Amino acid sequence: MAQVRLGNIVKHYGDSIAVDDVSLTVEDGEFVALVGPSGxxxxxTLNLVAGLLELTGGTIHIGDRQVNELDPKDRDIAMVFQNYALYPNKTVYANLAFPLQMRKTAKADIDRKVRAAAASLDITHLLQRRPRELSGGQQQRVALGRALVRDPKVFLMDEPLSNLDAKLRVQMRAELKRFHQDLKATIIYVTHDQLEAVTMADRMAVMNHGVLQQYDTPEVVFNAPLNLFVAGFVGSPAMNLFPAEVADGGASLLGPEGWRLTLSERNAARARRATGGVILGARHSMIGLHGEPATDRIPGRVYTVEPTGDITFVHVRIAAANVIASVGPDIRLRADDAVWLSFDQNKLHLFDVASGQALRD
Ligand SMILES: Nc1ncnc2c1ncn2[C@@H]1O[C@H](COP(=O)(O)OP(=O)(O)OP(=O)(O)O)[C@@H](O)[C@H]1O
Ligand SMILES: [Mg+2]
Structure with a gap:
């Protein structure tokens, strides 16, 4: 397998900019998810790596080679698409053998490679079937197998699970992760589903409007989003974000509804870096709900209650903002109940309103 290096890549379609100066390195054997909203x-980006599109600017390296001018077939990559693109009239065996026949591989070698790929994906018993005789998940594995027999340096996958139903998607997520671990494969995986990225990838590259927003482990992206876009995109339900003014020389925040929140030393230092107002960010699990007022609790009113079984989401209105908090299933709350919110200061996020950037230590 190989490292993939994108150096300031740019792609214009006429006047519109689809990829805007993206630089990142996918290490050898790493599983990287490219994630972001539609468009x-x-x-x-994936097609630029594959060579299916021409770069407007920048460089792409696969291993030691700069591949800017190389044809897709010479880049040693294998693509797995959303629709799998299996040949409907060929058996699974023939589908797997096809890329090798195209390369004029010897028949005995083809047989050995096809059987090895089939065994590693647990589809040996399906080799004589045709694609229409397979479930979605099995077709998925055949598509992976066809990529695998080519022994590529890099796997490129574009939403390969999006055609599957929810249950199968969860199952195939685990299978793909295992596939990656067993093969130590370099994988670039495109998805608009942040949960897929968080659960499978070693690192995730979050994009918006062609610009790379953050590139880090799912844990860091989740716990320390660099800006408001990433904060709102990663995590479900999305992080609660609401505006406040910095007051008392940074020692506290003042909400538009009149509440006041004393900040810890560390958060106060961050708040003092703001150029104007701040946006307070808190994930649902970091918000406490109380039946009585107290210092540093923000008053609100329950809007709706959503039990989901093991966790109950409570939508709370605090005048200017809606906040989603969560409680255990035994807590009984009803619409229009008065509640008071408290925050875990260690898990509080602060963003600069003007720049949208996280306020750092
Ligand atoms: N051939 C093309 N000509 C002109 N514009 C294009 C072309 N292909 C894509 N675009 C535009 O480039 C931008 C990026 O498209 P791209 O297909 O890379 O998005 P995406 O992140 O894969 O979205 P999705 O999640 O919907 O698949 C979009 O604004 C799209 O409309
Ligand atoms: Mg796409």
């Missing part, structure tokens, strides 16, 4: 440039 942010994920597929374009």
């Amino acid at each position: 942010c440039g994920k597929t374009t």
